[in-house]
Amino acid sequence: MVKTMLAIAICEDEEYILEKLCKKTEKYIKKKHLNANVRTFLSGEELLKENIAFDIVLLDLKLPGMNGMEVAKQLTHNSRIIFITSYGEYALAAFDVNAVHYLLKPVTEERLSLALDRAFERLEQRNDNVFALVKAGKTQIIPIQDILYCEVFNHQVCIHTTQNTYDYSGTLDMLEKELDECFFRCHRSFLVNMSSVVGQEKGMVMLSNGDRILLSRRKQSEFMERLLKFLKKEVIV
Numbered sequence: 001m002v003k004t005m006l007a008i009a010i011c012e013d014e015e016y017i018l019e020k021l022c023k024k025t026e027k028y029i030k031k032k033h034l035n036a037n038v039r040t041f042l043s044g045e046e047l048l049k050e051n052i053a054f055d056i057v058l059l060d061l062k063l064p065g066m067n068g069m070e071v072a073k074q075l076t077h078n079s080r081i082i083f084i085t086s087y088g089e090y091a092l093a094a095f096d097v098n099a100v101h102y103l104l105k106p107v108t109e110e111r112l113s114l115a116l117d118r119a120f121e122r123l124e125q126r127n128d129n130v131f132a133l134v135k136a137g138k139t140q141i142i143p144i145q146d147i148l149y150c151e152v153f154n155h156q157v158c159i160h161t162t163q164n165t166y167d168y169s170g171t172l173d174m175l176e177k178e179l180d181e182c183f184f185r186c187h188r189s190f191l192v193n194m195s196s197v198v199g200q201e202k203g204m205v206m207l208s209n210g211d212r213i214l215l216s217r218r219k220q221s222e223f224m225e226r227l228l229k230f231l232k233k234e235v236i237v
Contacts, residue, residue, distance in 0.1 A: 006034060006036035006055045008029075008036055009038075009050075009058070010025065011044060011046075011058070011071070013043060013063050013064055017105070024109050025112070028112065043066075047059075048075075056123070057081050059082065061085035072099065081099040082103060101115040129145065130144060131143075133159070133168060144193075146163065147161050147193050147196075148207055149191060149192040149193060149196065149207060150175055150191040153189070155170075160211070172188075172190075175191065179191070184222075186216065187214040187216045192205055192213060194227060197227060200223065200224075
């Protein structure tokens with residue numbers, strides 16, 4: 001469940017836009033009967049200086065000093081980030097920092113509400129959507145959203161996450177059945193979380209942590225279809 005008091009941050013350097021976003025967000029909170037606190041910031045430096053683990057961050061990409069992408073990379077990975085900007089060409093890059101949404105200005109109440117709905121859904125799933133790895137009598141709980149990709153080598157499955165790598169004896173076929181539809185078998189030896197993909201080129205899938213994994217030729221067309229479908233679902237324009 002989502003914790004009792006939610007912390008929401010809005011970071012936008014233009015004061016009149018910041019004020020409008022704050023009012024619309026507070027209206028959403030009141031309408032949904034949520035217990036949440038909204039804080040506003042005019043720069044990324046101000047936001048980071050607070051050193052608060054915000055649940056949701058509405059973040060402008062174009063900011064004075066540090067830009068929104070740089071700020072997002074320093075926020076806790078548990079923050080649900082909604083980018084707000086005038087520049088649509090950065091939509092794919094937003095997923096480099098696991099942003100959940102991307103809104104184009106001007107932001108209407110309807111589109112902001114949809115983005116916040118999805119962000120809150122992600123918060124609800126944060127503690128429920130996990131994978132339990134049992135090895136040598138010990139159980140390791142891995143949040144599925146933290147998994148970047150999985151690979152198999154010499155009958156050892158390696159699960160690469162944003163924080164660590166876990167390995168165990170098994171098959172990728174069995175693991176694939178336990179994960180959700182966000183994962184795609186891009187190669188016989190690799191299973192990738194589509195939310196960690198930032199691009200593909202020359203038979204390789206590029207991931208948000210800088211790693212590159214193999215993309216088989218016969219899977220390229222299906223991979224691009226899945227990527228476009230994923231982006232269409234996540235980006236609100």
